[in-house]
Amino acid sequence: MKLKLGDHSNALNDHSRVMREQFGIRTTGEQYVIALAGNPNVGKSTVFNALTGLHQHTGNWPGKTVDNAQGNYSYRNKSFLLIDLPGTYSLLAHSVEEEIARNFICFGQPDATIVVIDATSLERNLNLALQVMEISSKVIICVNLIDEARKKKLSINFGELEKELGVPIVPTAARNGEGLSDLQKAVYSMVVEKKKTWPKQIPYSEEVEQAISALLPKVEALSLASIVNPKWLALRLLDSDVSFIETISRYAATQPQRTVASQRQGG
Ligand SMILES: Nc1nc2c(ncn2[C@@H]2O[C@H](COP(=O)(O)OP(=O)(O)OP(=O)(O)O)[C@@H](O)[C@H]2O)c(=O)[nH]1
Ligand SMILES: [Mg+2]
Known part of the structure; x- marks a missing residue:
């Protein structure tokens, strides 16, 4: 994926x-x-x-x-x-x-x-x-x-x-x-010039990568996934760091509802 x-x-x-x-x-x-x-x-x-x-x-x-x-x-x-x-x-x-x-x-x-x-x-x-x-x-x-x-x-x-x-x-x-x-x-x-980068990604063990793949479809459905990298969100869920997950939920809850206008613009 x-x-x-x-x-x-x-x-x-x-x-x-x-x-x-x-x-x-x-x-x-x-x-x-x-x-x-x-x-x-x-x-x-x-x-x-x-x-x-x-x-x-x-x-x-x-x-x-x-x-x-x-x-x-x-x-x-x-x-x-x-x-x-x-x-x-x-x-x-x-x-x-x-x-x-x-x-x-x-x-x-x-x-x-x-x-x-x-x-x-x-x-x-x-x-x-x-x-x-x-x-x-x-x-x-x-x-x-x-x-x-x-x-x-x-x-x-x-x-x-x-x-x-x-x-x-x-x-x-x-x-x-x-x-x-x-x-x-x-x-x-x-x-300004939108120069591209290819940031090195640290690979995780096969077990962790499999767990990420299993979680991704659910995470990608969250509105927060449009502004935060879904793989990173999945990793935080796997960490089971409860206080950080609460923080993430707080930010997710403040996401505005998508308006018709922003949907039209693909937002
Ligand atoms: N020699 C040298 N000293 C530097 C340089 N840049 C910063 N310093 C010194 O390093 C110390 C720390 O600098 P700060 O700018 O306060 O560092 P900071 O990252 O904002 O620190 P925190 O806010 O505590 O996280 C200060 O004494 C600076 O004068 C540099 O390029 N060379
Ligand atoms: Mg400082």
Whole structure:
């Protein structure tokens, strides 16, 4: 069976707008919503401040950002609304801050998600990146702190990493502004020029894949499946993580009824 992976966010329908508004996101006209996700203390707010000119709290310890912050920037005459999220190690984690980040990534309908990762700790950081890539194909990986990696004499083959992961990789040293125009360019290519990605998907054991296939028809019938990848929803059901399933149900319940007009447009 062929799965649609996240290409739902292309056309912003009523469902998506309602979901966004739950997070206090109101965009006017053609404004693209870009989420900044990543492990704690990797430089998300530093990227956010550099691009928006705002002053989110930064510092060298984890857990500074505790709520979503929004700020604008323009690039090539297009307007982007950047959402700075609290740090999170996993989309399956449970602190309040992590839930804020997770809920926005999963249900906030960003046009793209930048996952900021620490160049000196790639393996640990890629865990979250791969989880986000399971939900959405609109992912850009910003490998930050490359100045620190250089100091530690770490060499990273960014081209190879990009090939392996199937999404754009942008090296940055956000504190010095290095690479940030490349990051803006990558966001523009993805959301304005609709450049395609092929995010690497982690295969599960045959047993789990079979269970997913059995659940998929039921999950695909849910209205939430039009904005969240059905395979990912099936996996969460298999996890039996009751509190997360309750969260999913809450978002599902706030989905507007499909109107005749949106059905006509295929929404
Ligand atoms: N050397 C170096 N330091 C950086 C870079 N980017 C950010 N920092 C520093 O890293 C620390 C963490 O940056 P933040 O922007 O607060 O990180 P964050 O990801 O928003 O952290 P949380 O909100 O706690 O999850 C700060 O001391 C920044 O000045 C960089 O590219 N190079
Ligand atoms: Mg922060």
